[in-house]
Amino acid sequence: MSGAAARAGYDVVILGGGVAGCVLAARLSEDPGRTVCLLEAGQDYGPERQAWPQKVLNARALPRDDVWERHAPVHRIRARILGGSSCINGCWNTWGSEADHAEWAGAGGPRWTASAMEPFRRRAVEQMELRPVPDHEHSVWSRAALSGARELGYGEVDMAAPGGGPGYGTPLLNAVGGLRWNAAFAYLHAARPRPNLTIIGGAVVDRMTVRAGRVHGVDVAVDGRRTTVHGDTFLLASGTFGSPAVLMRSGIGPADHLTETGIRPEIDLPGVGAHLIDQPGVFVPLTPTRGLNASLAAKEEAGELYVNRMLIRAASPRCPEGSWDLHINPSAGPPLFGRLPLGQYEAGISALLMKPASRGRVRLRSADPTEDPDIDPAFLTDPEGHDVAVMRAGLAIVEELAASTALKSLAGPADGHSPRSLPDEELRARAGTYWHPVGTCAMGRPEDPLAVVDGEARVRGVANLRVVDASVLPTVPAANTQLPVLAVAEMLADSLRN
Template identity: 70%
Template sequence: MTSSSVPSGYDVVVLGGGVAGCVLAARLTEDPGRSVCLVEAGPDYGPRQRTWPEKILNARVLPRDDVWERHTAFYRIRARILGGSSCINGAWNTWGSHADHAEWTRAGGERWSARALEPYRLRAVERMGLRAVPDNELSAWASAALGAARELGYREVDMGAPGRPGYGRPLLNSAGGLRRNAAFAYLDPATRSRPNLTILADALVDRLSVRAGRVSGVHAVLDGERVTLQADTYVLASGTFGSPAVLLRSGIGPAAQLKENGIRCEADLPGVGANLSDQPGVFVPLSPTDGLNGALAAKEAAGELYNSRMLIRAASEYCPDGAWDLHLLPTAGAPLFGALPPGRYEAGVSAFLMKPVSRGHVRLRSADPLEPPEIAPAFLTDPAGRDIAVLRAGLEKAEELAAVLKPLAVPSDGAPAHALSDAGLRDRVGTYWHPVGTCAMGPAEDPRSVVDGQGAVHGVAGLRVADASILPTVPAANTQLPVLAVAEMLADTLRT
């Protein structure tokens, strides 16, 4: 669709065609009397899988072509494609603990409880076609890790449902090596054929027009030309990095920061861009034996090699009873970064901090929508040092697991990871790629909150946010399934 043929008026405009945006567009257009425009900055490869690039379909790799920034810092990677992060992630789906829902309920009300979200979790599982890892996708390493977890006393649990600490296999939105992303699941050919749905791909959202506390339009760039879209309701679903950037360019955010960028303040909300929370981790490298390398090579030759197919939910001493604050992730396969000679593989165990205390931020560098925002994850920086302490506990548990796996891979030379200095841990920190929190929900009287429990932006009529950015705390899980369920729930609030 060209800029000259774009209708301007809709009932709902959804800004962002990622995981949440696909859910919202599909659910809201189930009412034939409601017109919806879904705006995505990246490409739309169409309703048929055969027209999509092979890299995006291949669930054995993490594609990095359709992203906002190439060759950037690891924590800045974010999808720019219809389907969002479901097109570039590991296709893993896990669920958090009851403690997560207690945090969300305090911020957003009863609809955020585990019980209230359960039907939406089940709805997302069904629509995405999620399934547990089949036996044929387990490598020798993954099978040994399952046995090692049992040997260490962990109980087996369902990773895609509420539960307790333990080990298990995640739910996958892939089958036979083919990734089923949110665009396939929610924007299937039948959904796309609805006359009340318009999809604008390759359309960069600049800003919202806000006057007297109400949104009157959204400005975007399509085919190099500026277009203005109007609607009764505007829903931001541009992600934890993108949604606060759009709000800030629209004059919604901390007044002092807006002034620095020459932006008129329309709603002074200090929480916009603050409270960034992501899950940092450290990889414990191991040296595969010749036997493991041979087994992995055979698996790769059969087209069934996946780096990771099991995980462990573990609890540190800081964790509430019945919850977990760590993921232990054994991996073996092609290196995530770099390359190895044919027949040689990377193996190790990562410890990820699932409930970090540290908080970073997203800020504008300028009012230009083409200028990437400043993103500061602030990993392991909480003044009390709790994040460092929990991560050390996780690394000790990772090393215990590695010891049981010694027949297949042996520790590399050097000090154990848990014994590194604080600076040494920060030098080795990576991320699970699960950022949340930059448009956090909470009561209007809380200066740190941006939206209420239905995603409505405080003090701005007709505007909602419906993605991972509104979660005030990150769940003890991979965030794709929680975001799918939250978007399903928020779609219901928009339909009533």
């Protein structure tokens, strides 16, 4: 715990210390007259960077210690640590298309347009100290992929700014010299000493007490001890999987499901936990040459090996003009899962579906907060077959890139089979995830029966409760979601301050 000692009540209680929660806590506590409490289920390693685990600080790896489920399927990986996904992800920050903002504005109003959100995108870039990829961080594979993209006819685009269409480029990074600069560092370092801010780690949210359309308190287990935290305004920021689970345990959600789970429905909101959207991908392995393995080994020995530092935004034949619906991601380095003998590396190219039509869902297994939710991403399952068709188009681009002059000299086909020709079921079985889930507390217009929040993130039927995280996005942006979520949290914090 940091900041002031725990109070009987707060002006604002934030449930979840991930990316959005860190933004909210920092911005709202800038007003010394407002008391703020930030609750995080995972560990708060404190204000001193050297006290944080090296795995969390290492921007070259994807740490998996501070997560909710240690040995779960990949689509279930979710951070359990102050700073949230910014502590375990790839440190990539990209921005979506004009079409993404048109979709959001259609559901939430004009504050969600690209122009209205631009000041908050810039604010997030500055606060997170996002930086371009330094030239020395490109491996021989990454440089070859840049050449391959040019050979295929793609032009260079700014991946983290508005505008542009298909093209190649590099993300902005929340990492400096191999150090992962997470949201807890960026947003909370200056905020921690404020006497009006209380940060409580190891605080697992059970349920909110909802009566007569208001939240009156939240039941929390802090390091195993039960307590109730009271407040005037509650901001739920527990993520696309956690936020709907908290709502449902609190009696806010689809009434039939709540009743079946042994929870008394307080507010029937059928959209809670519905409308899950994530970005699936298929990895096409390649066989590195001895020369590529040797070059990667030398780069790793120098402490400068990154699996990838570039990507391609591509458009399938189904993509609207001027936008993109695919990321093509070439990678080479230590395997994401498992191990290889010393001096050998994994190489390949992923096709990642950025604007899927398929919809999954999150449901409770029980009312017990320690039991993980039932998560079904439903990858590549839309009835019209849109997602399978776009994935096949992406895999065709993967094959073209692998055959480019620069890349084919470094790696060859791993086998004789083309993934894009696989039957649908086998293609679905190959699908992994880009780890960008959204939509389970989606915002929408008053006439939308599945809308959970409005354009101000206010939960329907609850006067003092808002959801502020990726779960409110009604569609997934054609981007990695960290920067968009930072900007959304900045925008909504700004509206709460006024």
